[in-house]
Amino acid sequence: MSATSSRTGRSLLLLAPLLLFLVGFFVWPLFSMMSQAVSDPAVLKLLPRSAEVLTGWDRKSPPSMAMQAAMMEDLKAVDDDQALGDMVRRLNSARSGFRTLMGKTTSALADTANPPADLISIDKRWEKPEFWLAIADALSPYTDRNLLAAVDLGRNAAGAIEHLPPDQSVNRVILVRTFWIAALVTFFCAAIGFPYAIIAASLDGWKRDLMLAAVLLPLWTSLLVRTAAWFILLQEKGLINDLLLTLGIVNSPLALIFNRTGVIIAMTHVLLPFMVLPIYSVLITIPKNLMPAAASLGAPPLRAFVRVLLPLSLRGVASGGLLVFISAIGYYITPALIGGPGDQMISSIIAFYATGSANWGMAGALGMVLLVATLLLYSVYARLSSEEPGRR
Amino acid sequence: MPMKIAKATFATLTILFLVAPLIAILPLAFTSSVILTYPIPSWSLRWFEELFFADAWRRAIVNSLIIGTGTTLLATVLGTAASLGLRNRLIFFRGTIRTLFLLPMVVPAVVLGVGMQVLLAGFGLTNSYLGVIIAHTVVAVPFVIVSVTGALAGIDERVELAAQSLGAAPITVFRRVTLPLAMPGVLSGAVLAFATSLDEVVLTLFVAGPNQRTLARQMFSSIRENISPAIAAAAFLFIAATIAIGLVVVLSRSMLAKRR
Numbered sequence: 001m002s003a004t005s006s007r008t009g010r011s012l013l014l015l016a017p018l019l020l021f022l023v024g025f026f027v028w029p030l031f032s033m034m035s036q037a038v039s040d041p042a043v044l045k046l047l048p049r050s051a052e053v054l055t056g057w058d059r060k061s062p063p064s065m066a067m068q069a070a071m072m073e074d075l076k077a078v079d080d081d082q083a084l085g086d087m088v089r090r091l092n093s094a095r096s097g098f099r100t101l102m103g104k105t106t107s108a109l110a111d112t113a114n115p116p117a118d119l120i121s122i123d124k125r126w127e128k129p130e131f132w133l134a135i136a137d138a139l140s141p142y143t144d145r146n147l148l149a150a151v152d153l154g155r156n157a158a159g160a161i162e163h164l165p166p167d168q169s170v171n172r173v174i175l176v177r178t179f180w181i182a183a184l185v186t187f188f189c190a191a192i193g194f195p196y197a198i199i200a201a202s203l204d205g206w207k208r209d210l211m212l213a214a215v216l217l218p219l220w221t222s223l224l225v226r227t228a229a230w231f232i233l234l235q236e237k238g239l240i241n242d243l244l245l246t247l248g249i250v251n252s253p254l255a256l257i258f259n260r261t262g263v264i265i266a267m268t269h270v271l272l273p274f275m276v277l278p279i280y281s282v283l284i285t286i287p288k289n290l291m292p293a294a295a296s297l298g299a300p301p302l303r304a305f306v307r308v309l310l311p312l313s314l315r316g317v318a319s320g321g322l323l324v325f326i327s328a329i330g331y332y333i334t335p336a337l338i339g340g341p342g343d344q345m346i347s348s349i350i351a352f353y354a355t356g357s358a359n360w361g362m363a364g365a366l367g368m369v370l371l372v373a374t375l376l377l378y379s380v381y382a383r384l385s386s387e388e389p390g391r392r
Numbered sequence: 393m394p395m396k397i398a399k400a401t402f403a404t405l406t407i408l409f410l411v412a413p414l415i416a417i418l419p420l421a422f423t424s425s426v427i428l429t430y431p432i433p434s435w436s437l438r439w440f441e442e443l444f445f446a447d448a449w450r451r452a453i454v455n456s457l458i459i460g461t462g463t464t465l466l467a468t469v470l471g472t473a474a475s476l477g478l479r480n481r482l483i484f485f486r487g488t489i490r491t492l493f494l495l496p497m498v499v500p501a502v503v504l505g506v507g508m509q510v511l512l513a514g515f516g517l518t519n520s521y522l523g524v525i526i527a528h529t530v531v532a533v534p535f536v537i538v539s540v541t542g543a544l545a546g547i548d549e550r551v552e553l554a555a556q557s558l559g560a561a562p563i564t565v566f567r568r569v570t571l572p573l574a575m576p577g578v579l580s581g582a583v584l585a586f587a588t589s590l591d592e593v594v595l596t597l598f599v600a601g602p603n604q605r606t607l608a609r610q611m612f613s614s615i616r617e618n619i620s621p622a623i624a625a626a627a628f629l630f631i632a633a634t635i636a637i638g639l640v641v642v643l644s645r646s647m648l649a650k651r652r
Contacts, residue, residue, distance in 0.1 A: 007480060010562070014477030015489065018470040018533065026496055026530050029507030036510060196406050199399050214407040221414055221634050222591040224611050225627040229413040231615055232420065232624070237429045239416055269413065301395075330500025332594050337615050347502040347594075354506045354598070367503040378498045382491070 030371065037150075037364030040143035042086040043135065047074045051139045054132070063132050068119040076109050095134040101125050146365035151175070171349070171366065178345040181263065181335075182328035186275075188268045189324045193275030194317055198309070200276070201283035212280075219273040227337050230266040231257065234338070258340040266338045271327055275320040278385075282316030315384060322381040326374055346370050414631060421628035423621050439625040449622060452610035456590055459606055462525035463532050463589035468582040470529070471536025476570075478537075479544055490537075497534040504530070505598030512599055519601025527595040532588040536581035543577020544570075576644035583637050590630075 044051055049070040057067060078084050084106070091098040101123055108122040109115075119126035137159075148154055148161060152169040156162050163169065200211040218226060233239050234256040241253040256262050286309070294304035332347035346366060353363035420428055424436035443449045471493075477483070478490060496504070508527050509518060517523035547570065555565045571578075596609045611626050 004482065008482050011477040011480035011483055014473045015483070016477075018474035018493065019489065021470055022492060022496070022530065022533070025508070025511070025526050026499075026504070027492075029504060029511040030499070031507075032510045032514075033503065033507035036506075192406055192409075195402060199403050211403060211407065214410045216638070217634075218410050218414060220587075220638050222587075222608070222627075222630045224591060224593060224608050224615075225417070225630045226413065228611065228615055228623050228627050229417040231619070232417055232428050233413055235429070239430060242430060269409065272410065326498065330502065332500075332502050333612065337612070347500060350502045350506060351594075351597070354509065360506075360510065363506050367506050370500055371503045374498060374500055374503075 033364045034368050034371075035364075036360040037146045037362075037368050038142050038144065040090070040138065040145075040361070041141050042083070042090040043138040044141055046078050046083055046087050047071070047135070047139065049074050050135065054136045054139065057132070057136065059133060059136065060129060062127055062129060063119070065118065067132065068126065071119060072109060072116075075106055078106070090138055091134055094138055095130060097125065098131070098134070101131065143361075146361040147368065149362065150365040150369050174344070174346055174349050175369070177343075178329055181260075181267070181343070181345060182325050182331075184264055185267045185271060185328045186321050186325045188264065189272050189275040190317060190321055192268070193272055193320060194279055194313075197276050197279035197283055197316070198313075201280055201286075215273045215276045218269065219277075223270060223333060226270055227266060227334050230262070230269065230338060234262045234265070257338060260339070260343050263335050263339040263343045266334050267328060267331060270334060271324045274323045274327060278320040278323060279313060279316035282313050286312050319381055319384045322377055322384070326377045326381065330370060330374060417624050417627050418631065420621055420624035423624070426620060428619055428621050428624060439621045442620075442622045443625045443629070446622075448605070448610060449607075449626075452605050452607045455604055456607040458521060459524050459528060459604065460586045460589040462521065463528040464582050464586040466525060466529045467532040467536050467585040468578065471533045471581060471585075472540050472574075472578050474533075475537055475540035475544055476566075478541060490541075493537045494534045496531050501531070501592075501594035502598075505595050508595060509598040518599055519603065521604055524596060524600045524604050524606075527599045528589040528592050529585075531592060531595065532585035535584035535588055536578075539581035539584060540574060540577045543574045547573045576647050580641045580644045583640055587634075587637055590633075 050067065053064075053067050053070040057064070084102075088099055088102045091102070105119065105122050105126075116122050125131055145154065149164065149168075150171055152164050152172040153161050154164045154168075196211070196215075200208055203211065235241075236253045236255075236257070238256070240256060241250075244250045244254065256265070290308050290312075291304055294308045295301070299307065329345070330347055331345060332351060335343050335345050336348055347370070350363050350366045350370065353359045353366065419432060420430075421439060422435045422437065423432045424434045424438060425432065443453070474493060478486065478493075480486075483489070505527075508530075512518045512523045512526075515523075517526070551573070552565050552569050555569045556562075560568070590606075591608055592606075593608045593612045596604070596606050597612075600606070600609065607626060611623055614620065614623060
């Protein structure tokens, strides 16, 4: 008994470093990304007194003296320009006009020689409940606006969920495009990979080795190198256009790069091994005499294929397809280098929000959408491949 | 017969599709021209010179080696220890823990990159070698786990029990029996970890500063901004290294298979 428990203790000790490392640098980053998506502290941080007073407000009547006094106190206490900028940006996105209103108000408050009596005397807009309503709504430390905006929804003044106006509705287009490109790539991978795996499994000796090596070599080659290779091949004066022109198939170079065609070709090439290998590993477990048996019972080749080989290999096709689709929806490098502006997928948009415009909330919200989609599909894949017979 | 020809044609064309792009890029590494197109006017090593002596490329290569080495050490140590721990079937949530270890392979790099940047900024680790090494280790560890658990699963536990029954202390059993037997798996895990770090772009974009520009990162931006045959020269090195790494992995696997 003590031997087992000391062995268990030892195992736990061996597991602990990696477990802690991944909790700290894998799980936690994902959570902090998601919390960026729902946290909204910009306004609450600077307006604690107003927050207290505003809880007693009926959301309709004009601002009371207490509300204005609290707001003036809060604004006078602000000494961090960046935080002030964050708050103004946040409020302005809820209701336009806050930028000028806040600018005017803070400079009036900074003038200590003749302190204003109340906010309304600084600017008439402080009289309107709409502005106070925007502040009251922005005071919650949590928000769903990023998550809603990730799928082009927003809340109207009454708090009901509605579609954003078309000029702000880009995310759904990109989500649909991401899934569409991934589906196309999965289709082409299956269309090429399934017959390829069947042929490879039906062969033996050097022919089979050659077919497998042709799959493994690109799989092991750097993704960047493969993308660079396609960049060189597909460009206007690239080898493919040269070949087509010399053969007289086309008269002028085709546009193959910075468009959808190039992205699909390059991604199919990159992901094809992930389709071939799972199908192949299922096919080699199917006894070789099944197809001859079907033929000897009078089934024509097509019928034998549809009734015997296809059902048996479907699991391989499904896991290969899922693997390709999961990888494809998260792709960044290939569309970024081979695609045009109209081919950018969700990852590019996340990267844009994160690095380009420092909008961590939107980056987190879109990242959450991608993460959830990936994990859902992966759980299906894991179930599929764990049921595989004869697998460790 | 026509079926057979159709099959052979299809297989040949697909092999061509898979391999030709990689071969087509190789000769361009030796072009003397400044543009990356065929026909090649004359042969030259100027782009390899550029790669090894131009400041940006040389520093990128050095950075890749530093970060790759750090990642390999960290990922191999953590991954091997954890794989040894995972052998014990009595561990609670063994399956869940294993899934967690493999998950970094699945999560899209951009998603992890955003989270990692937020987190490392909190620790003040952005724009540092340590930050990049940590980020690369997260995505390299699954390869070590897969490789080492595979090797460990092939070890006959009776050999270890025999050593134990002859009076060897647990640490001696590990050092003299388990580790040597698992070595091919550990080595191929280490190689895969290094290769992962070498090829990683997306996380590097998020967490590395201008001083940690790796070779892959440098290739990415030069394809984007000013494409030159230096890319082909770098690709040549990558493909040569891949074939070398592939041989190492195949050899260590066949060593493993022979012993079984």
